Amino acid sequence: MTIQFDSFQEWAQFCQKQACxxxxxxxxxxxxxxxxTEEEIWAHMRKAYQVMCEAIETGxxxxxxxxxxxxxxxxxxxxxxxxxxxxxxxQKLVARAVAAKEVNSCMGRIVAxxxxxxxxxxxxxxxxxxxxxxxxxxxxLESMLVAAGIALIIEKKAGIxxxxxxxxxxxxxxxxxxAGAIVYALGGSTEQIFNAVGITIQCMLGLVCDPIAGxxxxxxxxxxxxxxxxxxxxxxxxxAGMSGVVPxxxxxxxxxxVGQSMESRYKETAQGGLATTPTGLAIAQKVLVQDIxxxxxxxxxxxx
Amino acid sequence: xxxxSSIFDMIGPVMIGPSSSHTAGVVRIGRVAVRxxxxxxxxxxxxxxxxFARTYEGHGSDRAIIAGLLDFKTDDKRIxxxxxxxxxxxxxxxxxxxGNASTLHPNTVKLExxxxxxxxxxxxESRGGGLINIASYNGFRANFSASLHTLIVMAQDxxxxxxxxxxxxxxxxxxxxxxxxxxxxxxxxxxxxxxMDSGIRPITLEYMKSIPWIKEVxxxxxIDL
Ligand code: SF4
Numbered sequence: 325m326t327i328q329f330d331s332f333q334e335w336a337q338f339c340q341k342q343a344c345x346x347x348x349x350x351x352x353x354x355x356x357x358x359x360x361t362e363e364e365i366w367a368h369m370r371k372a373y374q375v376m377c378e379a380i381e382t383g384x385x386x387x388x389x390x391x392x393x394x395x396x397x398x399x400x401x402x403x404x405x406x407x408x409x410x411x412x413x414x415q416k417l418v419a420r421a422v423a424a425k426e427v428n429s430c431m432g433r434i435v436a437x438x439x440x441x442x443x444x445x446x447x448x449x450x451x452x453x454x455x456x457x458x459x460x461x462x463x464x465l466e467s468m469l470v471a472a473g474i475a476l477i478i479e480k481k482a483g484i485x486x487x488x489x490x491x492x493x494x495x496x497x498x499x500x501x502x503a504g505a506i507v508y509a510l511g512g513s514t515e516q517i518f519n520a521v522g523i524t525i526q527c528m529l530g531l532v533c534d535p536i537a538g539x540x541x542x543x544x545x546x547x548x549x550x551x552x553x554x555x556x557x558x559x560x561x562x563x564a565g566m567s568g569v570v571p572x573x574x575x576x577x578x579x580x581x582v583g584q585s586m587e588s589r590y591k592e593t594a595q596g597g598l599a600t601t602p603t604g605l606a607i608a609q610k611v612l613v614q615d616i617x618x619x620x621x622x623x624x625x626x627x628x
Numbered sequence: 629x630x631x632x633s634s635i636f637d638m639i640g641p642v643m644i645g646p647s648s649s650h651t652a653g654v655v656r657i658g659r660v661a662v663r664x665x666x667x668x669x670x671x672x673x674x675x676x677x678x679x680f681a682r683t684y685e686g687h688g689s690d691r692a693i694i695a696g697l698l699d700f701k702t703d704d705k706r707i708x709x710x711x712x713x714x715x716x717x718x719x720x721x722x723x724x725x726x727g728n729a730s731t732l733h734p735n736t737v738k739l740e741x742x743x744x745x746x747x748x749x750x751x752x753e754s755r756g757g758g759l760i761n762i763a764s765y766n767g768f769r770a771n772f773s774a775s776l777h778t779l780i781v782m783a784q785d786x787x788x789x790x791x792x793x794x795x796x797x798x799x800x801x802x803x804x805x806x807x808x809x810x811x812x813x814x815x816x817x818x819x820x821x822x823x824m825d826s827g828i829r830p831i832t833l834e835y836m837k838s839i840p841w842i843k844e845v846x847x848x849x850x851i852d853l
Contacts, residue, residue, distance in 0.1 A: 329632070353632075354634065354635050357632055358634050358636075368640065369639065371642065372642065391685065391686060392686055428645030429645060430708070431645055431688045431691065431707060433642065433643070433644055433645075433703060433705050434643065434645050435639060435640055435642050435643075436641055437638070437639045437640070440645055440646060440647050443645070469635070471638075471639065472635035472638040475638035475639075476632075479633055479638070501638075537683075538682075538683055539686045539687065540645075540647055613683070613685050613686075613725050615725065616681050616682065616725045616726065616727040617724065617725065617726045617727065618728050619726055619729060
């Protein structure tokens with residue numbers, strides 16, 4: 325018996341009744357409904373975490389410049405900056421988010437979590453978490469399963485792709501996954517874990533998807549950094565006992581509602597927001613292929 | 629979605645950036661084409677259509693398609709440097725961009741490939757999340773996804789051909805998931821594309837090839853292996 329991940333409430337109740345840990349129903353879901361073995365699932369998570377850490381490493385050591393020029397070794401700059409504005413840990417956190425996301429923009433290998441556009445957030449959150457708290461790998465893997473369960477619910481109720489629900493759905497979901505993972509890994513209660521998810525959604529709510537030139541570079545990279553930071557801020561608030569007031573399932577509903585009413589120009593179409601600022605348009609003009617043939621009608625027939 | 633997503637898609641897949649429709653999907657189209665051609669091409673003309681036409685450079689789809697034509701897998705780190713590898717392996721290529729092919733899917737790429745004496749044309753669509761549809765092969769409508777086991781048979785357009793082939797597959801315990809057949813004119817060649825849930829034995833393929841009215845048999849197992 326397992327659950328379908330329709331709501332956080334159901335997930336919490338199930339764990340309470342079965343007296344099981346939060347990650348266990350996620351494991352069972354994948355085994356029962358997707359016909360996988362437990363070993364396969366742990367192996368996948370282990371591999372994913374490894375690729376995440378590699379992506380950070382790659383972004384911090386190799387040359388990260390995109391053809392558009394919008395990505396230009398930001399991760400390294402932040403990591404090596406002599407000026408620490410808050411704490412060395414914070415500096416590393418945001419540097420790692422930028423670095424891993426830059427690897428994605430520069431055709432490197434990453435883990436979509438939940439999507440490629442948000443692929444810097446979970447690596448930065450998890451790597452930093454393990455480093456600061458010296459957590460065993462098993463705890464990280466369990467927290468990744470919890471994060472996956474969080475994403476399952478949000479995907480069902482609000483969407484996880486920029487094209488579906490705006491950037492709130494994409495980097496917002498990744499941040500929510502990260503916040504839940506942090507609180508789980510640090511031994512927070514189920515209530516605190518889900519409260520952290522709800523708080524994170526509240527912070528990310530309304531963010532539009534407006535990538536310049538349609539490339540997943542800017543503002544995506546800087547949003548990966550801020551989303552990682554919000555994951556930590558929400559985790560800190562929640563684990564300290566501060567309530568988000570609105571229950572997490574209602575926060576997800578709000579996200580779905582906002583996503584639905586968002587105009588399509590704010591959903592990855594590059595027709596609004598930062599994409600249509602004078603600078604955004606100028607970059608698009610420069611990087612998009614301009615030398616395009618236009619077919620006449622006869623040739624179109626042929627191409628059918 | 630009634631089936632419910634996999635957690636492997638919530639944390640995963642492991643992939644090459646920037647996006648699955650511009651990288652993984654395009655690489656997979658290239659890998660299918662290599663199997664249809666029977667090897668890595670010597671020459672390739674690649675045409676990107678519609679939304680691909682504008683963004684293929686920015687999204688690296690040009691590198692992705694060359695990587696696919698070199699038979700790299702979707703998570704191969706060499707994708708980024710595929711142009712260099714093409715040079716080493718003697719693959720000559722050129723790109724075209726066509727903006728207004730209204731009859732084609734927004735993310736369509738056409739491949740005209742040559743290897744030795746053999747030349748083929750493949751039209752593929754990248755449908756998001758790395759999923760693809762091979763729309764046509766040598767001008768015949770194909771419509772297969774290459775995520776199952778695919779069998780392509782070019783046969784004389786004769787009565788009972790489909791029943792005959794389906795029967796052979798049934799004997800090999802192959803369940804047919806999808807089937808498309810198209811032809812250019814009556815009594816000419818017809819292109820059969822079978823997508824099957826399980827693989828087919830080499831001996832069965834050999835048997836098919838030996839049948840006089842069958843001109844060509846191409847078997848594409850799982851494209852990601
Ligand atoms: S702006 Fe759009 S493309 Fe960029 S990270 Fe956000 S959702 Fe993804």
